[in-house]
Amino acid sequence: MEWVNAIVQGILLGGLFALFATGLSLAFGVMRFGNLAHGDLAILAAFLAVSFASTLDVNPFVTMALVVPIMAAGGYVLQRFGFNWSIGADPLPSILVTFGLAVVIQNALLEQYSADSQGLDVGSFETRSIEFTDDIAVGWFPVLILGVAVVVLVGLQLFLSFTRMGRAFRATSDNPSTARLMGINDRNIYAVVMAIAFATVAVAGLFLGIRQTFGPTDGPAQLIFAFEAVVIGGLGSLWGTLLGGIILGVAQTVGNQVDVEYNVLSGPLFGHLIFLVVLAVRPSGLLGRSQQ
Amino acid sequence: MSGYRISRRTPESTVGLIGFGALVVVLATLPWWDSDGSLQTPLVAILYYLALAQMWNLLAGFAGLVSIGQQMFVGIGVYGLLQMAEVGGVDPYVAIPLAGLLAAGLSIPVAAFAFRLRGGYFAIGTWVVAEVMRLLTTESNDFRGGDVRALTRESLGGYSLETRTNSVYWLALALAVGGTAIVVLVLRSRLGLALRAARDNEGGARSLGVSIGRAQLITWVVVAFWTGCTGAVILLHTTSTTAGSAFSVTRWTALVIFMVVIGGVGSTTGPIIGVLVYWIIDEQLGDADAWRFIILGGIAAVMATVAPKGVYGLLQQWRPLQFFPVRRRLAGGPSTNTPPQAAEPEVVVEEGQ
Numbered sequence A: 001m002e003w004v005n006a007i008v009q010g011i012l013l014g015g016l017f018a019l020f021a022t023g024l025s026l027a028f029g030v031m032r033f034g035n036l037a038h039g040d041l042a043i044l045a046a047f048l049a050v051s052f053a054s055t056l057d058v059n060p061f062v063t064m065a066l067v068v069p070i071m072a073a074g075g076y077v078l079q080r081f082g083f084n085w086s087i088g089a090d091p092l093p094s095i096l097v098t099f100g101l102a103v104v105i106q107n108a109l110l111e112q113y114s115a116d117s118q119g120l121d122v123g124s125f126e127t128r129s130i131e132f133t134d135d136i137a138v139g140w141f142p143v144l145i146l147g148v149a150v151v152v153l154v155g156l157q158l159f160l161s162f163t164r165m166g167r168a169f170r171a172t173s174d175n176p177s178t179a180r181l182m183g184i185n186d187r188n189i190y191a192v193v194m195a196i197a198f199a200t201v202a203v204a205g206l207f208l209g210i211r212q213t214f215g216p217t218d219g220p221a222q223l224i225f226a227f228e229a230v231v232i233g234g235l236g237s238l239w240g241t242l243l244g245g246i247i248l249g250v251a252q253t254v255g256n257q258v259d260v261e262y263n264v265l266s267g268p269l270f271g272h273l274i275f276l277v278v279l280a281v282r283p284s285g286l287l288g289r290s291q292q
Numbered sequence B: 001m002s003g004y005r006i007s008r009r010t011p012e013s014t015v016g017l018i019g020f021g022a023l024v025v026v027l028a029t030l031p032w033w034d035s036d037g038s039l040q041t042p043l044v045a046i047l048y049y050l051a052l053a054q055m056w057n058l059l060a061g062f063a064g065l066v067s068i069g070q071q072m073f074v075g076i077g078v079y080g081l082l083q084m085a086e087v088g089g090v091d092p093y094v095a096i097p098l099a100g101l102l103a104a105g106l107s108i109p110v111a112a113f114a115f116r117l118r119g120g121y122f123a124i125g126t127w128v129v130a131e132v133m134r135l136l137t138t139e140s141n142d143f144r145g146g147d148v149r150a151l152t153r154e155s156l157g158g159y160s161l162e163t164r165t166n167s168v169y170w171l172a173l174a175l176a177v178g179g180t181a182i183v184v185l186v187l188r189s190r191l192g193l194a195l196r197a198a199r200d201n202e203g204g205a206r207s208l209g210v211s212i213g214r215a216q217l218i219t220w221v222v223v224a225f226w227t228g229c230t231g232a233v234i235l236l237h238t239t240s241t242t243a244g245s246a247f248s249v250t251r252w253t254a255l256v257i258f259m260v261v262i263g264g265v266g267s268t269t270g271p272i273i274g275v276l277v278y279w280i281i282d283e284q285l286g287d288a289d290a291w292r293f294i295i296l297g298g299i300a301a302v303m304a305t306v307a308p309k310g311v312y313g314l315l316q317q318w319r320p321l322q323f324f325p326v327r328r329r330l331a332g333g334p335s336t337n338t339p340p341q342a343a344e345p346e347v348v349v350e351e352g353q
Helices: A002-031 A038-056 A060-082 A092-113 A140-162 A164-174 A176-181 A186-211 A218-234 A236-264 A265-282 B011-028 B041-062 B071-086 B092-114 B119-139 B160-187 B190-200 B202-207 B212-238 B248-262 B269-285 B289-306 B311-316
Strands: A129-131 A137-139 B005-007 B328-331
Touching: A002 A038, A002 A137, A002 A140, A002 A186, A002 A218, A002 A236, A038 A092, A038 A186, A038 A218, A060 A186, A092 A176, A092 B119, A092 B248, A092 B289, A129 A140, A137 A140, A137 B311, A140 A164, A140 A186, A140 A236, A140 B041, A140 B190, A164 A176, A164 A186, A176 A186, A186 A218, A186 B160, A218 B092, A218 B119, A236 A265, A236 B190, A265 B092, B005 B160, B041 B160, B041 B190, B041 B212, B041 B248, B041 B269, B071 B212, B071 B248, B092 B119, B092 B212, B092 B311, B160 B190, B160 B212, B190 B202, B190 B212, B202 B311, B248 B269, B248 B289, B248 B311, B269 B289
Parallel strands: none
Antiparallel strands: A129 A137, B005 B328
16 A cells, blocks of 8 residues: 555645746747756745745745746747847757756855755644545645646647747747748747746646755756656656656655665666656656657 | 869968977976976876866767766776786776777776766766766775775886876876877868768768768777877876766766866867866865865856857857868869969868867
């Protein structure tokens, strides 16, 4: 029964990973932009929520109304007046810029908030759960996270499929210069993509902060989990991202279970190994478009 | 026709080579005239950072392999030497090249995974592999990476402290000079020609029969070897380690990247400038660790956007000097009796720097 519980918890954890992965996947899909600061941005959002929650004396859930728009605006401005300069055929500048930003965010947080772990306290909701059997209990909060992840991914899919802007996203992704000829302002598209990416990663960061304690240097681990979810699911597939998140989540909770019983592998390590297996066996990911 | 010849030499490259040679001689004799070690002690770290910087630059600046996982090779070097000296009883100096070979050997299966990813995802992929190695080292009962482990006096081979201090310094110097030489030699070989052809126009290079994957793999393995050797020397310098510090992304990759980006990525002189700039900034900052990263990371991020060729690139705009020439130029010509200044390079065969 512990194993069944581990799998159920893993699926729920997968929702969080999928939410982390959405923005990374979108930015890479539309503009081949691998944002190495992605995880640190989530942690930054969580720290912003800590500050707002304490100065305004409100529930961390309420701070989402402030943190998400601020992060989205930050994403737009940063892309429009910064990252756009580094986009091109050569991926090197974009990697260097975002890696530099990642290190700056980590150390600025360290300087501002110290290395102590922080948490976001949302009251009793965090621990409330439905018990199915003695061994299997499903928390309301993890269910909420998975639900939000599904809603975000469905919404994004609908947006890409049926709106004018979504069509512009896909056109720019396929061929930026032709899209430009058709009157699409690709610089603006990129900035909107980054705003969406920042908004989703802010939500993910807040959920992470409510779920567990976090510190200024936790960003890279989140980047790596998000990246693994993207690659397992398949590049360029939003449903793949959800599936990849869930597989990674299950791998980690099952890995932790193995660790408890046999003391050989920790959860994250087990997740990394699953990622490497997928990369070796099916490099285009489970639901990805096959590469040439 | 026969008057043409391919040349790499420039007047300043001759000056550069003589100056570099003289500098190496001065640095090599340092233990005899810097008796209190005030220059020798900080130089050890600067020199092995130069070796790491040259190696990362060879990958990212020339081979198109932007790795964020260099700490894996340092870590393999550190733990390779530790295990060989502690458990195997191998002389630590013999263990240095063996640790490098270990890193080179392990880099091949790593490439089998990481080379399936491109650009930004290759960067994160190498980081994941390094992370896996860190976790395995931490959790393994053989490596005990979670504990602080130190080289004991016996495993250090019974050499005196003075011998060890000086030999670590000379080894670091050899790694730095050798690393620079490796980059220059690779770039002047057919391999380097293939790499730069691929970097400038991948499709064009492929259509001319350049095997890009092979050229990248060879470079990857060479870099793994030299970075692994550097890791082993780093352990001889510090004599103790944990998995966290041996596989540290900030120490062995982030700082190295910042140095190269500030100095100038994609040139052989750039990393040298970058390491010197780092040394100056580092001396000013002292212990302010967080600020050091904020300042260096910030400069590097801004540099990568506005001056992608770094300080060296800015110098090039001012005076196009080549101290380590890797660019082939067409010199001479039918009228070989013209004075040398008329034989200015008209055709730049290959954009190398």
